[in-house]
Amino acid sequence: MNAGADRGFRLGVGVATFAALAAFWAAGSAQQWLPAIYFPPPGEVWTAFVQVLVQGYADGRLHQHFLHSCLLVLYGFVAAIAVGVPLGMLMGASRRAEALFNPAFLLVRPIPPLAWIPLAIVWLGLGDGAKVLVIWFAAFVPSVINSYAGVRSIEPHLVEAARSLGIPRAMFWREVLLPGALPLVFTGLRLSLQACWTTLVAGELIGAITGLGHLLYQAGLDLNPAMIVVGMAAVAVAGALTTALLTLVESRSMPWRAR
Amino acid sequence: MDERLSRREFILLTAAGLAGFFALWTLLAASGLVPKLFLPSPLAVAEKFADLTQNPFVGFTLQQHLLSSFGRFGAGFVLAAVIGVPLGLAMGWFRWLDGVVSPLFDALRFVAPIAWVPFAALWFGTGIGGPILIIFSGAFPPCVINAYRGAKYVEPRFIEAARTLGASHWQMITEVLLPASVPSIVAGLRISAGLAWQSLVGAELIVASSGIGYLMVKGQGSISTATVMSGMIAIGLVGFVIDLLLRQLEARIHRRRGR
Numbered sequence: 361m362n363a364g365a366d367r368g369f370r371l372g373v374g375v376a377t378f379a380a381l382a383a384f385w386a387a388g389s390a391q392q393w394l395p396a397i398y399f400p401p402p403g404e405v406w407t408a409f410v411q412v413l414v415q416g417y418a419d420g421r422l423h424q425h426f427l428h429s430c431l432l433v434l435y436g437f438v439a440a441i442a443v444g445v446p447l448g449m450l451m452g453a454s455r456r457a458e459a460l461f462n463p464a465f466l467l468v469r470p471i472p473p474l475a476w477i478p479l480a481i482v483w484l485g486l487g488d489g490a491k492v493l494v495i496w497f498a499a500f501v502p503s504v505i506n507s508y509a510g511v512r513s514i515e516p517h518l519v520e521a522a523r524s525l526g527i528p529r530a531m532f533w534r535e536v537l538l539p540g541a542l543p544l545v546f547t548g549l550r551l552s553l554q555a556c557w558t559t560l561v562a563g564e565l566i567g568a569i570t571g572l573g574h575l576l577y578q579a580g581l582d583l584n585p586a587m588i589v590v591g592m593a594a595v596a597v598a599g600a601l602t603t604a605l606l607t608l609v610e611s612r613s614m615p616w617r618a619r
Numbered sequence: 620m621d622e623r624l625s626r627r628e629f630i631l632l633t634a635a636g637l638a639g640f641f642a643l644w645t646l647l648a649a650s651g652l653v654p655k656l657f658l659p660s661p662l663a664v665a666e667k668f669a670d671l672t673q674n675p676f677v678g679f680t681l682q683q684h685l686l687s688s689f690g691r692f693g694a695g696f697v698l699a700a701v702i703g704v705p706l707g708l709a710m711g712w713f714r715w716l717d718g719v720v721s722p723l724f725d726a727l728r729f730v731a732p733i734a735w736v737p738f739a740a741l742w743f744g745t746g747i748g749g750p751i752l753i754i755f756s757g758a759f760p761p762c763v764i765n766a767y768r769g770a771k772y773v774e775p776r777f778i779e780a781a782r783t784l785g786a787s788h789w790q791m792i793t794e795v796l797l798p799a800s801v802p803s804i805v806a807g808l809r810i811s812a813g814l815a816w817q818s819l820v821g822a823e824l825i826v827a828s829s830g831i832g833y834l835m836v837k838g839q840g841s842i843s844t845a846t847v848m849s850g851m852i853a854i855g856l857v858g859f860v861i862d863l864l865l866r867q868l869e870a871r872i873h874r875r876r877g878r
Contacts, residue, residue, distance in 0.1 A: 482842055592730050
């Protein structure tokens, strides 16, 4: 079996699967043995999509919800990287810093990001600040851990070689530690991006004025399953888009890695 | 990176880090810079925690809330493992099944588990079924993916030997693929338990009328920051213990296999 034929087989089976599911969905809705209250017919989902796109739903049009959620994730994510990556790298590079910061970090680490939501709401209310705070927590812990592991994964020869050449401190960080740690840093960031979306959607489900989670919440409240499907699809697209963006940044910042 | 610390220096720095963390917290709380309502001192939180284990809050004591959370967690996690692991192994053996399931998986990957909340409530209600579906959707992917990877990376000579001896499909999966992929499966179960615990918290924050997440929501509603923090501590502790137990299981399996 060569690779080309294998890919052709997979593609064929994949397409057939989606076609079969779509047919099942369409037939089931048309024949009404898939109850429309639980499984919305394709036509209704399309109507809901057009409705939220053109007229708006849950106090906003689709692109407003979408952009709002993406921006919140971006703010929290960038703020977490700005604090987490330097802290993790410092802990990786200096055992003194590790001994000093690790205990407090270990206390915070096992608390899942979602568990910060009630506290964030008590502190900052139902507005955007609380969401950015929980997204910050969702991305902070993985970025510290992976930056730490990234620095520790650098081959000692490289460090010794740089040191024996009398490298200045700033250059050592810029030319040795940062590029050496980047691959693992990005692994961590990719993991945490998914956690960020989970946290944001949960936060918005609990209370928000706009955003994809708020759209989902309103759709659930109105018993509007077609709109729920639209909301879930929008969350998936947003997650996929931001991941693609991160991959782009990753390949740009590590041009020496062949993809 | 740098030279190892002496034992004394390590203990000193660790103690300084911990003391600094709690001192900062206490000072912030005592200074009145942040109102007591929003930031109780560590001591006040500890008192609240002890109080919650004695006196019921929203109907139950802390242990009873934890117990009901744990029931949901167990049900969702076991369901995910019981369906996910066999599915992953079968996908590793039957190419057509791999072709059918993998694209579906890729399509659903970006839907955050929490985004299932409205459907979970619609399909199964908010009692026991809804939260379990959310936990399941968080815990399911790692079970499948790791069993699948484990089955894919079984040494081909084992498979060829079994095939030469005339093993049936069933025998191949249960007697060759399963034992060979146990380490990978257990690693997957650990990831999945962590995600299940997270999803549980999310599910209980949004749809539930008991459990540790519910306790936090009620604490948030009555602006009892100490109650919210006690909930976070309990969640962190239990998550930590679950991870610790599965880590030990993992280590034991690796030892037995001489790695």
